[in-house]
Every structure is written in C-alpha cells, then in structure tokens.
Amino acid sequence: MEQNKVAVIGAGLMGRGIAQTCAQAGYEVVNVDVFPGALEKAEDNLNTLFDKKVQKGKMTEEEKCEILGRISYSSTYEDVKGAYLIVEAVPEKIDIKKETFANLDQYADEETILVSNTSGLSISEIAAATKRPHKVMGVHFFYPAPVMKLAELIRGLATSDDTYRTVREFTGRIKKTIVDAPEFPGFMVNRILVPMQNEAAFMVMEGCRPEDVDNAMKLGANHPMGPLELTDFVGVDVMLATMTGLYEGFHDSKYRPCPLLETMVKAGHLGRKSGRGFYKYE
Template identity: 50%
Template sequence: MGINKVMVIGAGQMGSGIAQVFAQAHYNVVLNDLDVEFVQKGMGHISKNLNRQVEKGRMTKEEADVILNRLTPSTQLEDASDVDLVVEAIVENLEVKSKLFSKLDEIVPEHTILATNTSSLPITEIAAVTKRPEKVIGMHFMNPVPVMKLVEIIRGLATTDEVYNSIEQATKSMNKVPVEVNDFPGFVSNRVLMPMINEAIFTVYEGVATPEAVDEVMKLGMNHPMGPLTLADFIGLDTCLYIMETLHVGFGDDKYRPCPLLRKYVKAGWLGKKTGKGFYEYS
C-alpha cells in the first residue's frame, strides 16, 4: 500500500510539525485547516523551523525551498479526494474527531488510510464511524514533532496488518521510531506521563511544595530534562485535564481523578504557556 500524497488536518503546532516531517521525507503534503489564517500561520511556522535549520548549517536554502514546495495549503476537505493518507491533528475531542472521520470517509479514495494523532482517545471508536475501520489507525507524534523520535502506532480492533505495515514504513521514512501499542485509554505515553503530572499538581494543591520545588526535585533527582509542571504548562493544562478525564472515564479508576487545582486553573483560563499563565507566568 504505497503512500505518496498526504493530507494533514489541523495546522497548529502539532499539525504543522507533522506536515513538515512528511515533506522533509519527500511526501507531497496538503496542510488543511478551517481558516486561511490558521493555514498561513502553520506554513509560517514550518518556514521558520526550516530557516533555523539553514542558519545552523543543517540544510541549504535550496533544500529548505524544495521542502516548502512540497507543501500545499488548503481550507477544503475535498482536497483529500486524491490522497493516500490523512493524518488528523485537531482538537482532542472524540465527538469532533468522529464527525471529521465520517466526512473524510465519504471524500477520500477507497485505498486511503485515515490516521489520528490523538493522544488518548480510542482508535476503535473513531474507526467505527467510518465504512473502512480496517484502514483507521492511531499515529501519535510527540511534541515538538521535528525533534522527537517517537511515534506511537495504535491499531484499532479492525486495523489490518497491511495498513499497520504501511504506517510503520512511513514512520521510519521520516527518521522516526515507531512503537506499536494497543488501543487502551492514554496508550503508553500519556497513561504513564499524565498521572505523574497530575500527582505533581496534587503536591502543590496539598501544600507539599511550590511548583519550582517540585520541578527542581524531578530535574535534579530524577534527571528529567524538564519538570512536570513546566511540561504541563507547555502541553496546555486544558489538554492535561482532558487526558486525565479520558483516563478516569476509560478505566473507571479513581487513581486517574484529575486534581481539583488543575480544574481550577483551566476554569480560570490559566492554560499554561499558550495563555501566558499556568503554574508559571510567560511574557
């Protein structure tokens, strides 16, 4: 099952990063979002990343231009009518994703694989809204996409070996490391990471230590490159809350109960770096 042309839906930080690594791996890429402004912002983000690589001497200006020329901006889902793979990277919401997959199922060719970059939602449930559940798969990239090597690949209940092998091969072609995991809430990465972040928030909530102290302990004591509360701010506290809620509902286990302080910050609009304030303040 050959993949030559890819549509990435969602031109935010994750989507633009995914589009960039596909384009760098010689795929023709359509970068799609609802609004021209969002797509232009995503294209600008890719251009900035590539220019940085040129400045560091990691690629030539000509090579960067060739990569950019493989990218086509789009605001119409109908532009997926001739692609071999769609990678969805929109808001982490099951209802929104399901509606999108149902629409895509009617637009894309019969052979097209539909992949979701979801960080925690069930692949099988997303696949069930399509007439091609065997061609639906999870492809969970890590942030920042151009830097991080891991891609969690998650089979739905019906995903075929042929589809899995195609996605594994595409992942390797982007110089990423595919790791197969099963379709459980949070997969591996967020099932392990988010409870740790949630517990770090509980230590602040209970007055055990300040955010600075918690992060310092984890950096110096556990050799983490970034403290869990700084990481939460970078991920987005709303995203952290949504994933914890997905784990809580999916497993029905109170060990995944989101910390009340996390809920409070999200309700206050303190979502982390993207809003300028979370556990820390950002200018």
C-alpha cells in the first residue's frame, strides 16, 4: 500500500489541526466526521487561517491552494479505504473511541494502522475493540497540533514492532519531536502537567487570586502561560476529565480533582470557549 494517504477521524479542534499538519507534510488527507456541520466548520476555519497566512506573506496563494487541495472531507467511514494510517481524534470518552475503532476496523483496509490521539486513555482497551490490536497505537498530539512540536507515542500490549516503526516514521515525516510514553493514565506530559493545574485550582478555592497564581508560575518558574490560563485555554471540562482519569486510573488521593473544577463545569464556566472560566472573556 502506498504510504501517502491518511485519514483523520473527527473534525473538531484537534482533528482539523492534525489534518492540516498532515497536509502540510505532503500527505493526501481525508477528514471524516459523522456530523456534516463539523466538516463545514473545519473547512471554513482552514480557509480563513490560510487566507490570513497569505495576507501576512507567510505563504503564497499557490502554496495555500496546494495544501488545502490535499484535504478532502467526508461524513462516511467508507472513504478511509486506501489510507495506510488513520488517526482518530474524537471526544475523549472511552466508549466513543471504542465504537469508533470498531467501525474503522470494519471499513479500513486490512493492513491499515489505526492510531488514537487519546490524551490518557488505555490504548490496549481501545485496541481490544478491533480484530487488529497489533496494528493499534497511540499518538498524543498537543493543541494546537500544527504548532506544538511534541508527539507522545504509546504502545498497547499488542502493538507490533512493525506498527511502532511505521507510526514513528509517520510522526517524523510530519516534523514532530517524539517521546515514548508509558501506557499509564496521563502518559507523560499530562501526568506531570495536569496535577499542577489541579493544585492551582485548589489555591484559588483556598482564597488566592487567579492572576496571582499565574504570575507566580510565569515570573517565578518562567512558564510561558500560567496554569489557570492554560486550564481556561484547553477547557475546564477537559482538564477535569483528565484529572478524573488520573484519579480513577491510579486510585491515589494525590490525583483527587479539585471540587472547584467540578462546580465550575456544572455552572458552565468552561474557560475561553464559554466566555468564562477562571477569567472572563468577551
């Protein structure tokens, strides 16, 4: 099979970012989402983004058309046929991911490798939903995918050496720096980062001002973004779900989610995307 076509499942923020990253690296990409509205939004977003790049002189009109021309959109799994590698970027819910992989297993070519962009779920459990667990692996991209340089590679119990080598070559071709992460909740980055964000939320619950907590880490630890700013950026709900996964996965009280996060999610204070989190946004 020619290794030039990839499929990306999910047209949300991560999905369309991964599709863009692959297209910029020269891959032919089909972005699949069962919701046509998500596909339209993804295409419009990329067109607007690349128009701005042309206006700012960061690329030519010809380059824009060439990259965008490599991306097609579909609302049916049947169009993943011919892809040598498929990246799943659906919501971070184990049941949704297992259902997605079961569907991909049915429609993808037998030799196709299935990759999950999970930020902390079990690759082995996801792989068990297929008849090809040896061809399933995790690649955790970071948001925004076209900008962030890191990719965590996660092998499941059944992942073959051939699958690992192919996925490693793929992530190298799309110009990511690679780290091998263990198949434990949170993998590497989130296992270190998210508890820090959780501790920052505890400090606010205890009476600290969000801006003081963020300034302490930016000016005292040289972090480019404060932990609460980061939580608002990625979504309070996303951060809470990740922390909950760590807590349930390790059964260790040090990963207990801050109650303030749970209250904020119930109140709809999800961060930038809702207009309010630890800060207010217009």
